[in-house]
Structure formats: C-alpha cells, structure tokens
Amino acid sequence: MKVGVALGGGGVRGFAHVLALQTIDACGIVPEALAGTSMGAIIGALYASGRKGTEIRAFVENHVVEEDDKLEDLFKKRDRLIKWLSALKPAWDGSGLLKADGFLHYLLDEIHAERFEDLEIPLRVVATDFHRGEPVVFDSGELLPAILASMSIPGIYVPVEHEGRVLVDGGLVDNLPYDLLDDCDVTVAVDVAPTRDPDETEPPNMIDATIGMFDIFVDRAVERMRQERPPTIYLRPRLTGIRTLDFEKAETVFEQARPTMEELREALERMDK
Numbered sequence: 001m002k003v004g005v006a007l008g009g010g011g012v013r014g015f016a017h018v019l020a021l022q023t024i025d026a027c028g029i030v031p032e033a034l035a036g037t038s039m040g041a042i043i044g045a046l047y048a049s050g051r052k053g054t055e056i057r058a059f060v061e062n063h064v065v066e067e068d069d070k071l072e073d074l075f076k077k078r079d080r081l082i083k084w085l086s087a088l089k090p091a092w093d094g095s096g097l098l099k100a101d102g103f104l105h106y107l108l109d110e111i112h113a114e115r116f117e118d119l120e121i122p123l124r125v126v127a128t129d130f131h132r133g134e135p136v137v138f139d140s141g142e143l144l145p146a147i148l149a150s151m152s153i154p155g156i157y158v159p160v161e162h163e164g165r166v167l168v169d170g171g172l173v174d175n176l177p178y179d180l181l182d183d184c185d186v187t188v189a190v191d192v193a194p195t196r197d198p199d200e201t202e203p204p205n206m207i208d209a210t211i212g213m214f215d216i217f218v219d220r221a222v223e224r225m226r227q228e229r230p231p232t233i234y235l236r237p238r239l240t241g242i243r244t245l246d247f248e249k250a251e252t253v254f255e256q257a258r259p260t261m262e263e264l265r266e267a268l269e270r271m272d273k
Helices: 011-026 039-048 053-061 071-086 101-111 143-150 206-228 247-271
Strands: 003-007 033-037 123-129 134-138 160-162 165-169 186-190 233-235
Touching (some): 003 039, 011 053, 123 143, 143 165, 186 247, 233 247
Parallel strands (some): 003 033, 186 233
Antiparallel strands (some): 123 134
C-alpha cells in the first residue's frame, strides 16, 4: 500500500503537521511521496530529508519562544533564537513586509539537502505564478527557490523571481495538494486552516486582515476540491486563536492538534486491514 501525505499551508499552525508525521511514524508507515504548500512545504522538506517527526518537533521547540518559557529557558535558547529571528528580515522595497530568504537558508541547513534529488522521500512543492494565476509544481532542482516561493504570502513576504516568473504562496491555487499524489493508493491530507470564532467582534489590524482574507479564500477552495475529489484520509485539527504568524504559540498548536491524532492513527490502522 503506497501512502502519500499532503501537508497544507497555515503558518505556525503548520506545526500540527509534526504531530501527524509522528503518528505516521508510530504506525510504522513510510510515505512513498509528500506534497506540501507553504509551511507544509517546509515541514515536508525536513521530513523528506530523513528527519523523523520526533526530531522535527524537538527542533521546533528549541527555536521558538513558548508562552510558559522561564528566563532560564530563554537563556538556554538564546543563540538559536537570535539566529532564527534575525533570519526574518524586513523588506523595504514595497513588495512585502518580510524577506524570508535568510529564514529559508537557515532551515535548509537543517534539511541537509540542497536539491529535490537529495531527499530520501520524493517531495512536490506548490507555488503560484502571480501573473498567470496558475500553479507551479516543483519536484526537481534546487529546494530553496521552491520552498521560498511556496511560503511567500502576498503582501507579507517578498515574491520570488525564478526563471522568468514571479512566484507567490502556493495556497492561492492549491493549499492542500493531495491532488499531486495520484500515484499513491492512499492519500493523507492534513489541513491546518484556522477554526474561526463566530462570536469574535474585534476588528482585525492590517496584517490580520490581509492574512485572514487569504485564509478565507483558500479554505473555500479546499472545501470545493474536497467535495469534487476527496482524499482517502482528511485530517483537520481544531486550531483556534492562533494567527498565521503567532510563532510563540507552537506549544499551543501541539496541544490543540493532539486530540485529532488519535483519529489519524485509527484511520491508518483501518487502512492497513
């Protein structure tokens, strides 16, 4: 049974993918292929390079400030935090608020692979051609431009110019790319879209409004795709009160996503019978 895993975009909520990969590991399953968009592409690349779910989780926990961190915890993490945060540089050219290339170079050091061909598990990464409005799927060549383009939320991160194209976040065209796993018998799709609070009344600030609009758009697109062509296993943790760039809430993501992982384990065990 060939299992393919699709990891959706969602910023810090994408850390829920780590628990899904841990669950897959615990079930003794080695995916035949991975597909990812935005944060899903980053986590997918780490996993495809040979990192297990537990290793990726340890990496995340050592590189973010958690809400319950004490002073001594921050002191132990200080060198890693300085390197991590300094990699997210402001962009002053008007094309976005942040430059992510330093961040990606930092992550690629952890991936231990420079090209798709160096990965242990085949990976497909989705970006969007901004001017053509069409998907661009990377599965060969350099990892850096592919992942960088896949996570470049318009208005937040600077677009990527690559081979004559202007590329932005893949979520605009395929935020949950299980459709790229047709060569697998079973497709597992992990959706980390936010769970909205209908009772919220506070107006969003500029960044929240931009990203929130993006989230609504991609959520509707994924729902349409699921109705037309559902994956074998669809997993969507209930993630509330976690904005895309709330990187200090990594542990909250883990806590909120944990109950859903039992559903994934049960589904995988049923598929194996």
